[in-house]
Amino acid sequence: MNVKNLFAAVAVFAAAGSAFAQQAEFVAPDAGFRSTLTRAEVRQDLAQAASQGAIAQRQHDGQDTVYAAGSRSRQEVRAESIQSAQSRRAGNVNDLYFSA
Template identity: 85%
Template sequence: MNVKNLIAAVAVFAAAGSAFAQQTEFVAPDANFKSSLTRAEVRQDLAQAAAQGAIAQRQHDGQDTVYAASTRSRQEVRAEAVQSAQLHRAGDVNSLYFGG
């Protein structure tokens, strides 16, 4: 019985291993591509398209580094945080996290 299970397991692993086989040599998708334009011509076309507004100038990712201006000093904000932590202290909590 164990021999049958062992043979079945080897057959399953061999089939699974061949399912994940990969190509042995990488072939770039653009390996046979030959450009008809020079690098300068491509850059000129890109600049012309940008001037005409035909391409996106900048992709917005939502991560702007613009900070909101504050009217309060750092000491005022810290004092408010300490006061809030003291007023809302929850039972047996480590004071390190609440500025106490």
């Protein structure tokens, strides 16, 4: 009885597996495309359109990288961080969160 159930299960899985079969060979969507321009001509057209403002130079994602100029030197900042770390070690841990 178990052998019959096993064969039945194998047959069901084989039938279900064939339902998900895919095309064996990948065909690119642009497989038949042939360009009439050379790469240099395309680059020239792109540069001309960019100079005329006909295309977007880049997509804006809202994340502008603007760096603020500091007024202190690197040595001053390091000295401040060292002094801060030393003062935190010496005091009570609650001093970090609660001021008297």
